[in-house]
Amino acid sequence: MPLLGVNIDHVATLRQLRKVNYPDPIIAAKLAQDSGADQITCHLREDRRHIQDADIPKIQSAIAIPLNLEMAATAEMKAFAIHHHPQKVTLVPEKRQELTTEGGLDVASDLERLRSFVGELKKKKIHVALFIDPTVEQIEASQQVGADSVEIHTGNYCDAVLERKPFELDRVLQAACLAKKLGFYVAAGHGLNYENILPFKKITEIQEYNIGHSIVAHAVIVGWERAVREMKGLVR
Ligand code: PXP
Numbered sequence: 538m539p540l541l542g543v544n545i546d547h548v549a550t551l552r553q554l555r556k557v558n559y560p561d562p563i564i565a566a567k568l569a570q571d572s573g574a575d576q577i578t579c580h581l582r583e584d585r586r587h588i589q590d591a592d593i594p595k596i597q598s599a600i601a602i603p604l605n606l607e608m609a610a611t612a613e614m615k616a617f618a619i620h621h622h623p624q625k626v627t628l629v630p631e632k633r634q635e636l637t638t639e640g641g642l643d644v645a646s647d648l649e650r651l652r653s654f655v656g657e658l659k660k661k662k663i664h665v666a667l668f669i670d671p672t673v674e675q676i677e678a679s680q681q682v683g684a685d686s687v688e689i690h691t692g693n694y695c696d697a698v699l700e701r702k703p704f705e706l707d708r709v710l711q712a713a714c715l716a717k718k719l720g721f722y723v724a725a726g727h728g729l730n731y732e733n734i735l736p737f738k739k740i741t742e743i744q745e746y747n748i749g750h751s752i753v754a755h756a757v758i759v760g761w762e763r764a765v766r767e768m769k770g771l772v773r
Contacts, residue, residue, distance in 0.1 A: 540575035542605050542726070544749025545596075549579075549587035551753075562588065563595045570600050576625075578747045580607035581617065583631055593621050605747065607668070610642070610654050619661050626658055627666040627688055627724075627747075637727075637750075641670035641690040645678035652682040659683065666724060671712030680719050687716045688724035688747065691737075695728030706736055713742035731755060 548565040552558065566577045577600055579588045597604055603624035608614040609631040618626050628651070630642045644651055644667055655665045666686035669675040670693075679687050689712050694705035709725065716723045725737070726747035737743060 539743055540745040541573070542576035542578040542724070542745055542747035543569040543574040543752060544578040544580070544607075544726075544747055545569065545753075546580050546587045546749055547753040549589070549592065553587055553589075562592055563599050566596045567599045570602050574602060576603045576605050576745070576747075578605040578607060578627075578749065580629065581614070583609060583611070583613075590617070593617075593623070597621065597623070605666075610647075610651060615654060615657060618658060618663060622661065622663065625664040625666060625686075627668055627686075628654070629668040640692075641668050641675060643675070644669060644682060644684075645674045648678060648681055655682050655684055659685070664722075666722075668726075671708045673712075673715060676712060676716050676719065676721075679716075679721070684721070686722040686724055687712075688726055688745075689713060689716070689743070690727050691725050691729055692727040695730075695733050702736075706740075709737075710740050710742075713740050717742040 545562045545565045548560050548562040551560055552562070562579070569577060577596060579592070579596065581588050581590065581593065593606065605625040605627055606618060606623040607627045607629050608618065610628045628642055630640060632639065658665050664685045666688050667679045667684045668688045668690060669679060671689050676687060689709055691709060694702060694709055697705045713723050713725070722744055723742050724745040724747060725743045729746060729748045730751035734746070
């Protein structure tokens, strides 16, 4: 049975829009845990557009399930991770201008640096995952740098037009099979929602999904009636 990592970044996005103290991602993390999440995932971005430094230790104190910290492979973030010691770090590429993570980490072009980066985190007993595109080159490179896991980028599948979806799904399948064969713990994520997750059931090699935006978006709609009723009660 695959595990679900719930990404709470966009709860913090809503909070940061107004720089207020709600909605609180710590409460969201706790509620996600109570609702069956197997892991809480959050991305501490260089521009701190959603999750803030101070959220991380509070989330860690609030939950009993593992924290998966997504971060860029920078010296600042390495020091942060070593200080806060999440159970898992997922290294992702990061560009300031992007709306969300675009594409996987180019591990193959950065072997030496990433080998040392991954090694330092592993020495501190932090499980290290690399967020990569579903290619043989990136999976083999992830093995060369000593990662524990790969998280396969599902964005191309999610964004593909209908006719191309089977091809993109097959790329994820092939990548998951190879990664499993090489001994990786295999995760997947990005762009997954309540519809496009269904065809992934056949890829039994995937052990974990990290999903954020669609859960936050769905929560707005399923919680909408109650939220309006409660405000109506107060206005009256
Ligand atoms: N996995 C990784 C590595 C990501 O960077 C993200 C987005 O932060 C996700 C999963 C979740 O993507 P989404 O919000 O589209 O579900």
